[in-house]
Amino acid sequence: MASAIIIGSGIAGIATALHLRSAGVEVDVFESNDYPGGKLHAFEINGYRFDAGPSLFTMPQLITELFELFGEKPTDFFQYRRLKSVCNYFWEDGIQFNVDADRAVFAEEAAAKFGISAQTILSYLNNGQKKYELTAPLFIEKSLHKAGTYLSMDTLNAMTHLSEMNLGISLNKLNESAIGEPHLVQLFNRYATYNGSSPYRTPGIMSMIPHLELYLGAYYPNGGMHSITTSLYQLALRQGIRFHFNQKIEQIVVEKNKAVGVKTANNQHDADFIVSNMDIFSTYKKLLTTQSHPERTLRQERSSSAVIFYWGVRGIFTQLDLHNIFFSGDYKQEFTHLFEHKKLFNDPTVYINISSKETPSDAPTGCENWFVMINAPGDYGQNWEELVAMARQNIISKLNRLLGIDLASLIMAEDVLTPPLIEKRTSSYRGALYGAASNSKLAAFLRHPNFSNKIKQLYFCGGSVHPGGGIPLCMHSAKITSKLIISAL
Ligand SMILES: Cc1cc2nc3c(=O)[nH]c(=O)nc-3n(C[C@H](O)[C@H](O)[C@H](O)COP(=O)(O)OP(=O)(O)OC[C@H]3O[C@@H](n4cnc5c(N)ncnc54)[C@H](O)[C@@H]3O)c2cc1C
Numbered sequence: 001m002a003s004a005i006i007i008g009s010g011i012a013g014i015a016t017a018l019h020l021r022s023a024g025v026e027v028d029v030f031e032s033n034d035y036p037g038g039k040l041h042a043f044e045i046n047g048y049r050f051d052a053g054p055s056l057f058t059m060p061q062l063i064t065e066l067f068e069l070f071g072e073k074p075t076d077f078f079q080y081r082r083l084k085s086v087c088n089y090f091w092e093d094g095i096q097f098n099v100d101a102d103r104a105v106f107a108e109e110a111a112a113k114f115g116i117s118a119q120t121i122l123s124y125l126n127n128g129q130k131k132y133e134l135t136a137p138l139f140i141e142k143s144l145h146k147a148g149t150y151l152s153m154d155t156l157n158a159m160t161h162l163s164e165m166n167l168g169i170s171l172n173k174l175n176e177s178a179i180g181e182p183h184l185v186q187l188f189n190r191y192a193t194y195n196g197s198s199p200y201r202t203p204g205i206m207s208m209i210p211h212l213e214l215y216l217g218a219y220y221p222n223g224g225m226h227s228i229t230t231s232l233y234q235l236a237l238r239q240g241i242r243f244h245f246n247q248k249i250e251q252i253v254v255e256k257n258k259a260v261g262v263k264t265a266n267n268q269h270d271a272d273f274i275v276s277n278m279d280i281f282s283t284y285k286k287l288l289t290t291q292s293h294p295e296r297t298l299r300q301e302r303s304s305s306a307v308i309f310y311w312g313v314r315g316i317f318t319q320l321d322l323h324n325i326f327f328s329g330d331y332k333q334e335f336t337h338l339f340e341h342k343k344l345f346n347d348p349t350v351y352i353n354i355s356s357k358e359t360p361s362d363a364p365t366g367c368e369n370w371f372v373m374i375n376a377p378g379d380y381g382q383n384w385e386e387l388v389a390m391a392r393q394n395i396i397s398k399l400n401r402l403l404g405i406d407l408a409s410l411i412m413a414e415d416v417l418t419p420p421l422i423e424k425r426t427s428s429y430r431g432a433l434y435g436a437a438s439n440s441k442l443a444a445f446l447r448h449p450n451f452s453n454k455i456k457q458l459y460f461c462g463g464s465v466h467p468g469g470g471i472p473l474c475m476h477s478a479k480i481t482s483k484l485i486i487s488a489l
């Protein structure tokens with residue numbers, strides 16, 4: 001029986017393990033933390049439960065299909081529901097707008113609120129859908145680094161529509177010309193942050209991202225985001241996948257250009273296939289120190305990171321929903337600070353996720369668990385203690401201003417996550433949330449393939465390799481990687 005070792009139990013590592021196991025491969029997962037899930041983790045302070053990382057759940061079928069691989073009924077182990085309201089937006093000029101999950105309702109309500117025609121919004125969304133449907137089978141669901149991908153009807157079809165993909169202009173420029181109204185331009189610009197990029201640099205093709213949320217839907221897993229990790233981890237255990245926690249891999253053993261095993265501080269473990277779910281930069285720089293490195297790929301600009309305050313807050317805030325955004329008064333400056341100056345902006349866009357709105361037991365009675373996130377530059381050695389103190393003050397005064405509250409006096413419990421901590425806990429280079437940024441039209445092609453060109457039997461999965469970061473793309477990377485391995489069995 002063929003054997004595989006997976007380095008890391010991030011969500012893509014677990015999914016790859018499951019795909020391989022379903023093909024009869026013996027799988028061992030080595031994880032440096034004492035828990036599975038990587039960024040998709042959770043913790044509790046003083047009766048407040050927090051999802052540590054992801055909060056937005058799209059494309060649930062990519063999770064449920066993993067249960068089906070083994071003939072299990074997904075709803076016996078993992079339940080979720082579609083959200084009726086996608087996000088609640090607040091602007092500095094006092095305007096507030098709740099985005100309905102039904103795109104026709106959203107278009108009608110946005111048209112009435114912002115004085116543009118509903119048809120303009122619907123055409124924009126339909127155009128995004130077309131981009132998604134033309135490119136997903138090519139750019140997301142297959143390896144971009146195998147000749148077969150380019151010899152398909154999907155590719156031909158996408159190529160004939162290349163000029164409609166808006167690759168030559170930024171998302172912001174596209175939104176200004178297609179939508180025009182400044183609040184809605186900002187709302188649609190925000191989708192660039194779903195892969196950690198700047199709307200002023202990422203190409204207009206990214207206008208496909210709203211399609212995921214406003215057509216395919218935004219969901220909430222019962223019990224919170226962490227139930228994605230726990231349910232898949234339990235499935236993996238039931239299927240005989242072996243997990244080894246507190247086992248940091250220090251080297252990938254390569255013999256005659258072939259990966260044959262991994263080394264921890266004390267032992268060597270051998271297998272037929274090695275899959276790294278560790279960030280690609282860290283994989284090369286820490287585990288493959290004696291091999292040649294694809295420097296151009298590793299130099300690719302990293303996605304944004306984040307500073308997150310986990311606040312247990314006294315009170316129930318009826319004006320807030322599960323997902324809430326408080327926009328910066330100067331979005332362009334915010335991204336210039338993040339990507340050019342590598343600094344935090346003093347009027348940041350603030351995202352608040354409150355899972356106790358959906359799962360009341362996530363907070364004590366009469367309280368809420370606020371996951372308060374601002375975009376941040378990667379870690380370039382800035383003074384994070386100083387930056388966090390400044391961010392805390394700026395966020396609190398912004399929320400006091402827009403919600404008419406005295407937030408500091410309501411915070412009952414607190415924890416903070418910073419870019420260096422994200423790197424420390426997951427090996428994500430510079431604390432990037434989504435691997436490489438998509439700030440250029442070539443970014444998709446520059447991401448590292450799901451396999452090594454130089455070292456046989458070595459593969460890669462997760463947010464830092466093709467097709468990119470975020471749970472849905474990580475699930476696709478697991479599918480692509482495992483398919484490559486299974487075809488080599
Ligand atoms: C704050 C935050 C918010 C986010 N929001 C969203 C969101 O709303 N929606 C969404 O879809 N995505 C979101 N993302 C992105 C999403 O979390 C990631 O893309 C995804 O979870 C990455 O999974 P992964 O499998 O690539 O690995 P990771 O989660 O990065 O895990 C890698 C694993 O490898 C282990 N490892 C590393 N080095 C070694 C070693 N040497 N030996 C053994 N083990 C090792 C690590 O400990 C870790 O467990 C967010 C991320 C963060 C941090």
